[in-house]
Amino acid sequence: MANTADLKYTRDHEWIALDGETVTIGITDYAADQLGDVVYVDLPAAGSAIEGGKVVGEIESTKSVGELFAPVDGTVVESNQAVIDNPQLVNDDPFGEGWMIKVTIDPSTLSGTLTEDEYRALVAE
Amino acid sequence: MSDTPSVDSKQSPLHELHVAAGASFTDFGGWQMPVSYGSDLTEHHAVRNAAGIFDVSHMGNISVTGEDAAAFLDYALAGKLSTTGLMQAKYSLLLDSNGGIIDDLIVYHNAANEYAVVVNAGNRDAAFAAFSERAAGFKNLTVRDISDDVAILAIQGPRALEVLETTEGLRIMEGQPALRDVKNYWSTAGWFGDGSVLIARTGYTGEDGFELYVDEADAVGLWQALLVAGEPLGLTPAGLASRDTLRLEAGMPLYGHELGRDIRPAQAGLGRVVALTKEGDFVGRGAIEAGLPDGARVLVGLVTEGRRAGRAGYAVFDGDTDVGVITSGALSPTLGHPIAMAMVDPALTEIGTELTIDVRGTRIPATVTALPFYKREKN
Numbered sequence A: 001m002a003n004t005a006d007l008k009y010t011r012d013h014e015w016i017a018l019d020g021e022t023v024t025i026g027i028t029d030y031a032a033d034q035l036g037d038v039v040y041v042d043l044p045a046a047g048s049a050i051e052g053g054k055v056v057g058e059i060e061s062t063k064s065v066g067e068l069f070a071p072v073d074g075t076v077v078e079s080n081q082a083v084i085d086n087p088q089l090v091n092d093d094p095f096g097e098g099w100m101i102k103v104t105i106d107p108s109t110l111s112g113t114l115t116e117d118e119y120r121a122l123v124a125e
Numbered sequence B: 001m002s003d004t005p006s007v008d009s010k011q012s013p014l015h016e017l018h019v020a021a022g023a024s025f026t027d028f029g030g031w032q033m034p035v036s037y038g039s040d041l042t043e044h045h046a047v048r049n050a051a052g053i054f055d056v057s058h059m060g061n062i063s064v065t066g067e068d069a070a071a072f073l074d075y076a077l078a079g080k081l082s083t084t085g086l087m088q089a090k091y092s093l094l095l096d097s098n099g100g101i102i103d104d105l106i107v108y109h110n111a112a113n114e115y116a117v118v119v120n121a122g123n124r125d126a127a128f129a130a131f132s133e134r135a136a137g138f139k140n141l142t143v144r145d146i147s148d149d150v151a152i153l154a155i156q157g158p159r160a161l162e163v164l165e166t167t168e169g170l171r172i173m174e175g176q177p178a179l180r181d182v183k184n185y186w187s188t189a190g191w192f193g194d195g196s197v198l199i200a201r202t203g204y205t206g207e208d209g210f211e212l213y214v215d216e217a218d219a220v221g222l223w224q225a226l227l228v229a230g231e232p233l234g235l236t237p238a239g240l241a242s243r244d245t246l247r248l249e250a251g252m253p254l255y256g257h258e259l260g261r262d263i264r265p266a267q268a269g270l271g272r273v274v275a276l277t278k279e280g281d282f283v284g285r286g287a288i289e290a291g292l293p294d295g296a297r298v299l300v301g302l303v304t305e306g307r308r309a310g311r312a313g314y315a316v317f318d319g320d321t322d323v324g325v326i327t328s329g330a331l332s333p334t335l336g337h338p339i340a341m342a343m344v345d346p347a348l349t350e351i352g353t354e355l356t357i358d359v360r361g362t363r364i365p366a367t368v369t370a371l372p373f374y375k376r377e378k379n
Helices: A029-035 A081-085 A116-124 B015-020 B040-049 B069-076 B121-137 B160-165 B216-233 B240-249 B285-289
Strands: A014-019 A022-027 A038-042 A055-061 A065-069 A074-079 A101-104 B024-028 B031-036 B051-055 B060-065 B089-095 B101-111 B114-119 B142-145 B150-156 B170-172 B187-192 B195-200 B209-215 B235-237 B298-304 B315-318 B321-331 B338-344 B354-359 B362-369
Touching (some): A022 A065, B031 B240, B040 B235, B051 B160, B051 B216, B195 B216, B209 B216, B298 B321
Antiparallel strands (some): B024 B031, B101 B114, B150 B209, B187 B195, B321 B338
8 A cells, every 4th residue: 555645636536646657546545435335447448548637437336436537638558457356445445456547647747636634634624 | 426414414313323333424314324334235235144223213203193093194195004903014105186206104003093104304394294284174183293202223134133132121011022923014012221112023125124213312222232232143233325225126115216296106116005995085096096197107127237337317228219217226235236226118117128228328238127126035
């Protein structure tokens, strides 16, 4: 599991781990709790171009459907087959094994993200 | 991503216990109620395989008493309530004059000339208003909204009986039937400490189980005692999320989804609940006797393959023709595939009919199937 203090967060309840030009994207523990037990995850295939702000995947629980948004433009290099095969990983380890996609981006385009403290303040409202 | 409880929503007398147990909450019918205590799937399976305990204190409770109570209920409701036995319960419908459904409810016949009518939280005010209005022509009748005085605990699952039988401090009143002798939709009366408890063999999960009606002052102690007895048997606190998937598997309608003012009982498969053979008038009779309008959609069950579920509001197609809409849908935790209830054109209700569901832009094949999706094995 990543150190959650090193991650960037979005208002769509996603986290972003930066590693050069590759970012790993997942949903937060708060988002997973709000969804309830996740039973189905649909993710874009490797090679897909994604557009910032657009829906690129679906995260379904027994009671509702959550959407995965692309935080910025980029190209998917890997989607997490483990989470597709075992969606419960999203609930069990949202910041670790429950990651969604790895994407190559231009890091200079990533703006408007929140720090962990800012994100925690957002969901505490 | 979900409803945030509004500041003015009501809290159950068990609220602090739910908070301590780590529940997440949602606003439901004006009440802040537990959605789950961690894992709705675990809670669902606990009810199917062992037992779950639900706080359903949000439900409305209307007391109907007096010598005219039975005649009043026969007039106010769609069913024939005057023939219910002492300590018998009956599912019924509150109709408007057009035959639309104001609420679905359960009438408990608790003593001579004493009935408790349990209504949905979100319809409490509408139901009480309709009851009060319909009471006008009856002399010896008192109708009271006692919802805020009563807590309701539902213990559901194959081990529910064992849980109740081993709960410290819960005992049956003298002369009342033992728990194991209470038939489905009948009740017995007990004590918990000095407080009386109505124990009804009713529920909303498709499992055997009981619903316990207690004074709100006794609710915390009873909940704790039930859990102490039940935890070794697999009893788990369960929230509204699992309650919804359980009732959906059991093919039970939910007001606002399968039932509403614009839906007649026969459309929702509840024609049998309307007692057209009873003597005398009842509200909605004329409209029901006139029959359904041509082409009125009717409720069916749908099953699909894979794991993407059709959800409430999604359109149903026959070829390229829009033929209906899903009223409730989810991946069935028990069956492992998606299930849905839908209102479809009356020509398409035959079991085995092949339709499609529009799941956010993708058409998924669906097959009309008999309700309920899940039926427990009876002893």
